[in-house]
Amino acid sequence: MSIQIDFSGRCVIVTGGTRGVGKGISERFLAAGADVVICGRNAPDALPEAEGREAVFVAADVREIEQIDALVSQAEERFGRVDVLVNNAGGSPAADSATVSPRFNESIVRLNLIAPLNLAQRVNQVMQRQPEGGVIINIASVSGIRPTPGTVAYGAAKAGLLNVTETLAVEWAPRVRVVAVTSGMIRTEQWELHYGADEGGAVAGNTVPLGRLGEPRDVGEACVFLASPLASYVSGSSLLVHGGGEKPAYLQAVEEPDAS
Secondary structure (H helix, E strand, O other), rough: OOOOOOOOOOEEEEEEEOHHHHOOOHHHHHOOOOEEEEEEOOOOOOEEEEEEEOEEEEOOOOOOHHHOOOHHHHHHHHOOOOEEEOOOOOOOOOOOOOOOHHHHHHHHHHHHHHHHHHHHHHHHHEEEEEEEEEEEEEEHHOOOOHOOOOOOHHHHHHHHHHHHHHHHHHHHOOOOOEEEEEEEEEEEOOOOHHOOOHHHHHHHHHOOOOOOOOHHHHHHHHHHHHHHHHHOOOOEEEEEEOOOOOOHHHHHHHOOOOOE
16 A cells, blocks of 8 residues: 655745755655745745746745745735745854854844744744644754754754744644654755765764764655644654764763674
8 A cells, every 4th residue: 555645736835945955845845746935035046846846936034024924925825825834944153152242143043943933923824714724844953952062042942943833733723733843964055064074974974873964855755744644643743853863972982892
């Protein structure tokens, strides 16, 4: 018996869907038949595509509420509905926690926590009017569930996003499900900045029990599952997509016993 997920006739908004993890998410929904609306501050050189179908781009800075409203309105006007929101836009450069400016910290929290909350609120208003409701997926991070030296504001924001997921799942049920994907290390266009050039990706991947970095497709497939009827009883929870996490440090520190 085969299991197929068909999003034909469904509208999916993916923030930050022009590259990296967002592009991978957009491509998986397109492959499943969805109409996908992506946003970013600048138009990409090429739109995400799959099965001969392209995403629709809307220029929007998700930190600005007026641009959020325009994004949601354009998606609803074009496709008549919004079935899925994937709050993916986010990120942070590294910064020394002892010297970083308050303004920097505020900007990181605004992008990674306040923007997804505002988007969820606006999209919920559309979904509550729909007989089928909808699904909101927040892209969280392992940085929100473990120490994250060098990106403290980012880690704190992602931790907050997990609480947003749990709380809104209670407030907006039963018509709207709210879930999260807690992502581990993912190989994107900028992976060298995080894991080092040349063999850095392989070295980082070796710290993961499954032996590799994740790919944007891995996160995309998790999102398609969570948005589908197969996950109809999943709400207020997070799916860990991290290859088993990280090998405990003591395994690296303790020498192998002498076999002689």
